[in-house]
Amino acid sequence: MTSPSASSAPAPLLEVQGVSLAYGPIVAVRDVSIAVPAGSVVAIVGANGAGKTTLLKAICGLLPLSGGSIRLDGADISTLAAHKRVGCGIALSPEGRQVFPDQTVADNLELGAYWRNLSQKDLDAAVEEQFAIFPRLKERRNQPSVTLSGGEQQMLAIGRALMAAPRLLLLDEPSLGLAPLIIKDIFKAIVRLRDSGMTILLVEQMANLALAVADTAYVLENGRVTMTGTGQELLRDPKVRAAYLGAGH
Numbered sequence: 001m002t003s004p005s006a007s008s009a010p011a012p013l014l015e016v017q018g019v020s021l022a023y024g025p026i027v028a029v030r031d032v033s034i035a036v037p038a039g040s041v042v043a044i045v046g047a048n049g050a051g052k053t054t055l056l057k058a059i060c061g062l063l064p065l066s067g068g069s070i071r072l073d074g075a076d077i078s079t080l081a082a083h084k085r086v087g088c089g090i091a092l093s094p095e096g097r098q099v100f101p102d103q104t105v106a107d108n109l110e111l112g113a114y115w116r117n118l119s120q121k122d123l124d125a126a127v128e129e130q131f132a133i134f135p136r137l138k139e140r141r142n143q144p145s146v147t148l149s150g151g152e153q154q155m156l157a158i159g160r161a162l163m164a165a166p167r168l169l170l171l172d173e174p175s176l177g178l179a180p181l182i183i184k185d186i187f188k189a190i191v192r193l194r195d196s197g198m199t200i201l202l203v204e205q206m207a208n209l210a211l212a213v214a215d216t217a218y219v220l221e222n223g224r225v226t227m228t229g230t231g232q233e234l235l236r237d238p239k240v241r242a243a244y245l246g247a248g249h
């Protein structure tokens with residue numbers, strides 16, 4: 001039977017429900033709930049130490065939950081091993097890039113597709129897709145990654161995550177430590193990914209940048225969500241402006 005109102009919204013691609021996380025006795029994240037609808041960019045902003053990286057690690061399966069649940073497309077993945085979550089379509093570009101320094105750019109990218117078991121031809125095609133997004137990587141394809149600038153390493157970290165063909169791309173502090181012009185390039189690439197339909201969960205200390213590209217955003221303070229709204233709403237909010245967008249931000 002079809003209902004004329006057909007108003008039931010589809011489940012979000014990612015649903016974090018009441019999640020708490022601890023390092024031994026230290027509780028880093030408390031009762032956090034966030035939803036990431038397919039095709040949207042969701043930002044989590046907050047100061048250093050707020051729990052942003054901890055939350056992303058938990059979504060990837062790198063930290064066990066001490067409470068709550070994580071669902072992908074409605075299926076509970078709370079206890080799924082990290083490598084299986086990659087197979088389910090979750091890929092992380094980690095804070096601090098963490099590219100393999102002695103490996104070339106091309107090798108780092110290929111490692112991102114490890115689980116896909118592609119033929120060499122398909123692997124080459126996937127690498128070329130990343131070069132189309134980040135042309136600077138193509139010029140450096142045979143250089144060891146340690147020789148790249150910070151901005152190029154960030155592009156490589158994002159490219160490596162994209163090589164996993166994710167349905168959900170997690171970006172942890174893509175602007176960290178980079179010069180303003182390079183940050184602009186990185187965010188242009190994020191906008192292009194958004195426009196191509198990629199679902200992105202973006203963690204940033206640079207709240208102005210993240211909120212400007214986000215459909216929805218959450219403010220995380222001391223491990224708790226304290227505010228949520230559209231990116232534009234939070235950009236205009238006096239409390240957010242005072243705490244995260246004032247002088248020095």
Ligand SMILES: Nc1ncnc2c1ncn2[C@@H]1O[C@H](COP(=O)(O)OP(=O)(O)O)[C@@H](O)[C@H]1O
Nearest residue numbers: 023026028046047048049050051052053054055
């Ligand atoms: N490996 C760890 N062991 C103990 N405490 C940690 C560890 N990693 C992070 N923390 C603590 O958890 C809290 C949240 O850290 P983190 O998630 O890295 O914050 P953010 O990414 O927002 O800067 C901080 O108080 C931090 O000191």
Ligand SMILES: [Mg+2]
Nearest residue numbers: 052053095173
């Ligand atoms: Mg962090």
